[in-house]
Amino acid sequence: MTGTAWTDRLARLGITLPAVAPPAGAYVPAVRAGSLVFTAGQVPFVDGKIAATGKVGGEISPEEAKGHARTCALNALAAIDGLVGIDAVVRVVKVVGFVASAEGFAGQPTVLNGASELLGEIFGEAGKHARSAVGVAELPLGVPVEVELVVEVA
Structure with a gap:
């Protein structure tokens, strides 16, 4: 999908992207390096x-x-949308997730499925990632989960 396809897909799914969260430190929400965006x-x-x-x-x-x-x-x-526009996304490359885990908890992959499944819902085949x-x-x-993305953009 290209052009306004992802914007249209979000609308069809009833998903509205939130406002970009302001950084809580000395960093920016996303950076582009060549054809990749890192959040x-x-x-x-x-x-x-x-x-x-x-x-x-x-x-x-x-x-x-x-x-x-x-x-x-x-x-x-x-x-990502704030930096390059969501419609510039070609594919999701990588998801990195951190889970604040109680002692003995080993279900981190299941928790991160929340992010992975959303990306699949929105981007289909282009949402499959490492x-x-x-x-x-x-x-x-003190949050329970933190997620970062790497996406390829046009």
């Missing part, structure tokens, strides 16, 4: 507020965390 790690901000805090497998259920991973991916797509799902002790601001 900063995106956390589950909804309407400018953190949607949840806590560890997955503890205070946060894996299913709830999966929803937060989806929100993180939407925020990453908003950063991925890393990493369990960590803590994430910024």
Whole structure:
């Protein structure tokens, strides 16, 4: 798909990209290097507020965390849209996700499916990507999930 195809697809799916979350430090939301766009790690901000805090497998259920991973991916797509426009996306290359995990929790890949499934929903074949799902002790601001994307753009 090219042109306004992704914008049209988002509209058909009833998905509205959020406003780009302002950086919480000395960085930018997304950077273009050649034909690739790299996003900063995106956390589950909804309407400018953190949607949840806590560890997955503890205070946060894996299913709830999966929803937060989806929100993180939407925020990453908003950063891409703000930099180059969503319709410039050729394909999703890589998803990196971090899951603040309670001791013994090993379901990070299932949590990150929230982001991966959203990208498949929006981009179809062009949404298939490589991925890393990493369990960590803590994430910024106490959030349960953080997601970053690498996409190829025209």
